[in-house]
Amino acid sequence: MGQVTIYLDDETEKRLRKAAESAGVPVSRWIGRLIQEETRTQWPESVRKLAGIWPDFPEAGELRKEQGTDTPREAL
Template sequence: MGQVTIYLDDETETRMKEAAKANGVAVSRWVAELVREKTATEWPEAVRQLAGAWPDFPDAETLRHNQGQDVAREPF
């Protein structure tokens, strides 16, 4: 497990400690969870649950209906 040293101004450090305490976790765990959240490579579950939430939202075919035909590419 790696260790990281960060330098924070006094106000930021106080806010970090208060946030960790409010979440009932150690500061190191709070920071680790924040880093994990900010570097996630997948959509959060709450966002994935929104799929299909708007029944009147048009599908891809409807959205692209008036875009016309693609132009043929030039050969290399």
């Protein structure tokens, strides 16, 4: 397990400690969770469950139909 040292101003540290205490976890775990959340490579399960939940939501093609045709790219 890696270790990281961070430097915070006093006010930021107070807010960090208060947030960790409110969550009922140690500061290191609170920071670890934040880093995991901010660096994840997939949508959270709660977001993935929303896929298709709105039956009247337009399909991608319908949303893009008024955008026109792309201009062909130049060859490199």
